[in-house]
Amino acid sequence: MKIIILTGKFGMGHMTAALAVKQQIDNSHFNADVEVIDWLDYISPRLANKYYSFFHFLVNKGRKIYNIRYRLLENKKTDQKPDLNAIFKKCFTKLMDEKKPDIIISTLPVCSQFMSMYKEKTGSCIPLITCVTDITGHSEWINKNTDFYFVGSPSVTDKFISKGVLPDKIFETGLPVRLEFLNNDFFKSTNSKDLRHILIMGGGLGMLPKTFNFYESLELLPNTKVTIITGKNNGLYERLKDRYQNITVLGYVDNVYDYMKQADIIITKPGGITTFEAIYAEVPILALNPSLQQEIYNAQYIQKMGIGTIxxxxxxxxxxxxxxxxxxxxxxxxxxxxxxxxxQLSKYKLTKVLEMTICEGNTLANNGFKNIYQPIREDYNINEKISFNIR
Structure with a gap:
């Protein structure tokens, strides 16, 4: 069986989710050839670099413009057409002809949109699973030819249903994290009450405070060790490294779970994947000045669920x-x-839903799924009421 996971590097959340899903499938008890494809990089590496550079610039310098566009499209009609679809749909057909997948999993809205268009045009019955990577009910994720949605919370389910998605298509699996975070024995307290550990992360783009005042204040905290992961923000890394005695500064790292293991709290931009990594690591979250609209929704989720603050x-x-x-x-x-x-999340693992979905194959006989997985909504013991309406 051939499974293609389509994604992109708009931030690192989408790609991290894709790699986590692949890791979990590879660790499952069925035989599947899984490949993760960066959609833009597949079209053209040069084009991808330009797109990603522009996106990086936009979220750092043009957040107001980004948020305006996000809000305008948030509650618009579903089944949206991707940008430049007339040009790129031929590339998508080429991808499908070349890879011949049995199942498509998408962690990026535009990839779900292209796959939905492909199914509409060709009459293909290849299952499309969309994995929503933020705590958001944005319309861009919803397409009429999507067979299943994996979402992070009941609020997203409610929003999707209000926009016409059938409840049987939605599974509250939480957001996908790497296997290292799913090892319940891994995260055991190694700290004493005499020394507190703070982990600060800015996500894949390293979006952290640039003023020295913030870090100088951290340096003065008594009995506190601080680790800062600047991600791909090389400029901030160079400015901060070796500057403070009680602050360790790192660039991009692959083993975030090692640092979460030792942390008492995490200070971070509240990306969806990072939020769920912290949940599995059992580390409270301080959501740092959320500014992008999906970050704001993620931060609201953190606060409403009582797992951190803003x-x-x-x-x-x-x-x-x-x-x-x-x-x-x-x-x-x-x-x-x-x-x-x-x-609650451990009872409804993403791998279980994936295995059942893949075992069903093209028949998509999902009648039993709702009875098995829907009880997670009743099991939540924490009150979660988040409005996604723009006022």
């Missing part, structure tokens, strides 16, 4: 929030909520 403001206000969370009474509260949520 930091807004200057370095002094941030420091106050950090010190408040590091109080062990607060840590216990957040960790208790995380453990409840993690316990």
């Amino acid at each position: 930091i807004h403001g200057n370095s002094k206000q941030c420091l106050e929030e950090i010190e408040k969370m590091l109080d062990y009474c607060h840590l216990d509260y957040y960790k208790s909520n995380i453990q409840k949520l993690k316990g």
Whole structure:
């Protein structure tokens, strides 16, 4: 069986999700050839580099424009056509002819859109599974020829249903994380109460505060060790490395789970995948000044579920929030909520849904899925009410 996972590097969340899904399938008990394809890189590596550079520029310098576009399309009609579809749809047909997949899994909206168009045009019965990589009900994820949706929370399910998606097509699997995060024995406390560990991450694009005041404040925290992962922000890495005695600065790393293992709290831009990695690592989250619209929704989810809080403001206000969370009474509260949520997610593993979906193959006989997986909605013990409506 040939499985293609389509993705892209708009940030690293989509690609990280794709690699996590591949890892979980490879570790499952059935024989499947799984390939992850960066859709833009497949079309043209040169074009991909230009697109990704522009996206990086947009989220760093043009966030207002990005958010305006996001909101305009958020509650528009579903089954949206991808940008430049007249040009790229031929490339997609070439991809399908070349790879001849039995199943398509998409972690990027545009890939789901192209696959839906391909199925419409050709009458193909190849199953399309869309894995939504943020806690969002954005219309760009919804296409009429998608067979299954993997989503992170009941709020996304509710939003999708309100937009016409059949409940039987939606499974609240949580967002996919690497196997290292699914090892329940891996994350055991190695810290003493005499020394606290803070992990700061800016995501794949390294979107972290640029002013020294923030880091100087962290340096002054007593009995605290700080590790900063700057991702691909090489400029910030060069500015911060070896500057502070109690702060360790790293660039892009592949073993984030090693650092989460030792952390008491994580300060980060609240990407969807990072949020669920923290849940599985049982580490409370301080969502750092969320500015992109999907980050804002992810941060709302963090706060509503009681697994962390949001930091807004200057370095002094941030420091106050950090010190408040590091109080062990607060840590216990957040960790208790995380453990409840993690316990629910562990009952409905993405791999179980994937295995059942793949075993069903092209028949898509999913009548039994709802009865098995829908109870997760009733099992949530934490009140989650998030509105995605733009006012």
